[in-house]
Amino acid sequence: MSVVSLDTAGGDGKVHDQVYDALADALIKGQIPPLNPVSLRTLAANLGVSPMPVREAVRRLIAEKALELQASNKRLRVPDLTEKRVLQLMKAREWVEPELAALATPRMTKDAIRRLRDDDAKLMKALSSGDVGGYMQANQDFHFCIYAQADADLFYDLARTLWLQVGPFMRVVFGRLGTVQLPKDHHQDMIAAFESGDPEAVRVSMQADVREGMEMMLDVIRSRAEPEPKRRRAQSK
Structure with a gap:
């Protein structure tokens, strides 16, 4: 294969x-x-x-x-992820990615914002059609378009390293939940904040976006560790 x-x-x-x-x-x-x-x-x-x-x-x-x-x-x-590891990755992403987004705000061009809109439109199309691969590609393109605008190579490399560890498990999460069960992202809020030139609003939206995605992963990791009877009782409620 x-x-x-x-x-x-x-x-x-x-x-x-x-x-x-x-x-x-x-x-x-x-x-x-x-x-x-x-x-x-x-x-x-x-x-x-x-x-x-x-x-x-x-x-x-x-x-x-x-x-x-x-x-x-x-x-x-790809190594397994424990709850402890996911929590560390979440903390790291919640720091570096909002920082990159805030740094990108004064450097955000009209062309870059247009690309963000295009990426988000592709993401929404993938969501509605259940295309997990298309969703992950569009989501990656959206985030790294922002990070590239920050002009902060060290932070960019840190973010990419974190995504290397998270990506395989995000695919598992999306494969298990399906795209229809994914929570609303904060991409439109970020785009609006970029257009108004508000780095703090961008930072808050990015932090929420990262946290909610990582919390989904944490839920899957925790449910995997639960005894089967307990899991069945929880699903039947």
């Missing part, structure tokens, strides 16, 4: 950078399922490259805690 292909990275540059970008993009989109072992050789075959650039990319992703190497069989997998 192909989990990733090199053309997801796009662009020019060195092969190992393209491989890293392709794997990172697949992780953010949730295309590599959590706890699903995959060999380095399989990844290299899917990408159509030799194992060497894949090995380099994997080392970076392990350092970023997006992948782990299983000692038992030397296969790679």
